[in-house]
Amino acid sequence: MPWEAFTVESFGQSLAEVAAVVFFFVVGGNIGSFLNVVAHRVPLGMSVVFGGSRCPACGQAIRPRDNLPVLGWLLLQGRCRDCLVPIPVRYPFVEAVAAVLIGSVAAVEILSGGYTLPLGNEVAQGRWWRGVDELLFHPNGRLLAICLLHVTGLATLLAWALLEYDQQRLPRRWSVLVGLTLPVLSLLWPWLQPAVAVPPVVLEGALGSLSPGQAAGLTSLLGLLAGWLLGSLLRAAGYAGPFLAGGLALVGGLCGWQAVMTVSLIGLFLSCCRCGGASICRRTIGRTGIHARRLTMVDVLVAFTLQLLGWRWLAAGTGKLISEAVAAVTS
Ligand SMILES: [Zn+2]
Numbered sequence: 001m002p003w004e005a006f007t008v009e010s011f012g013q014s015l016a017e018v019a020a021v022v023f024f025f026v027v028g029g030n031i032g033s034f035l036n037v038v039a040h041r042v043p044l045g046m047s048v049v050f051g052g053s054r055c056p057a058c059g060q061a062i063r064p065r066d067n068l069p070v071l072g073w074l075l076l077q078g079r080c081r082d083c084l085v086p087i088p089v090r091y092p093f094v095e096a097v098a099a100v101l102i103g104s105v106a107a108v109e110i111l112s113g114g115y116t117l118p119l120g121n122e123v124a125q126g127r128w129w130r131g132v133d134e135l136l137f138h139p140n141g142r143l144l145a146i147c148l149l150h151v152t153g154l155a156t157l158l159a160w161a162l163l164e165y166d167q168q169r170l171p172r173r174w175s176v177l178v179g180l181t182l183p184v185l186s187l188l189w190p191w192l193q194p195a196v197a198v199p200p201v202v203l204e205g206a207l208g209s210l211s212p213g214q215a216a217g218l219t220s221l222l223g224l225l226a227g228w229l230l231g232s233l234l235r236a237a238g239y240a241g242p243f244l245a246g247g248l249a250l251v252g253g254l255c256g257w258q259a260v261m262t263v264s265l266i267g268l269f270l271s272c273c274r275c276g277g278a279s280i281c282r283r284t285i286g287r288t289g290i291h292a293r294r295l296t297m298v299d300v301l302v303a304f305t306l307q308l309l310g311w312r313w314l315a316a317g318t319g320k321l322i323s324e325a326v327a328a329v330t331s
Pocket of ligand 1: 057058
């Protein structure tokens, strides 16, 4: 019986794990708070690093206690403390979305000891839920680095989703930075790239033997190209906005071309649900952008979160499909 195993020690352990999960959600909420600033300042050409948060209406600096994600807005009852101008509900909404998406990916990846990463990766330990003890007493630096990279990817996609929603342009410098950084990171530290672009046997047959760094860099580069190409094709066909090529390239650079395919399919499914839902309640949603029949960055963001949470199983499924296809062609 489960309750027979219940002791004071196990209760303390569960409490520590709940605290760790809450910690990751708070970090996610704070990242969302920062992204609100990014989405406000980038189109105006302002620095996102220098200068504290100010009320756009009266210019008063926002006090640290009012700047708490979601809670700050609730305690202020949605109004500026100084001038009482309403603060748009979008701010706490973005913070809540960031808390849930980034918090769940960080909590699952770190507390499970990398269980959700594709099998065969040296960082993935293959044991479900290693818990908070592992995190505190035997922290796995490589796993923390992989998680940091994924969180940065999610935050970038969320920032781009906000810019797309505001009908802004994707800053070219930002997309070039992503395109250059991801393959170089994989080349230098191959364990950052848990995906495999092609089965190693096929790769060695075609290109001779590659070092792990070269193989990981190639995986990242192929993923970037696949994402950019598919995003550009979908945009040309009228199914996507100008951000999709960059968004899918980011997904491919982080998780390989297979993830571009699964994220696009999940995203298209989500966009159909969104369109269906929005056409039912069309009268309550004023903004037309929500029920546009296109693959938006919001769909990509949610699909990428699901991809990261289910990567191990999605990679196994696509790997099986690819090996069956290769066997069918070669036989
Ligand atoms: Zn104000």
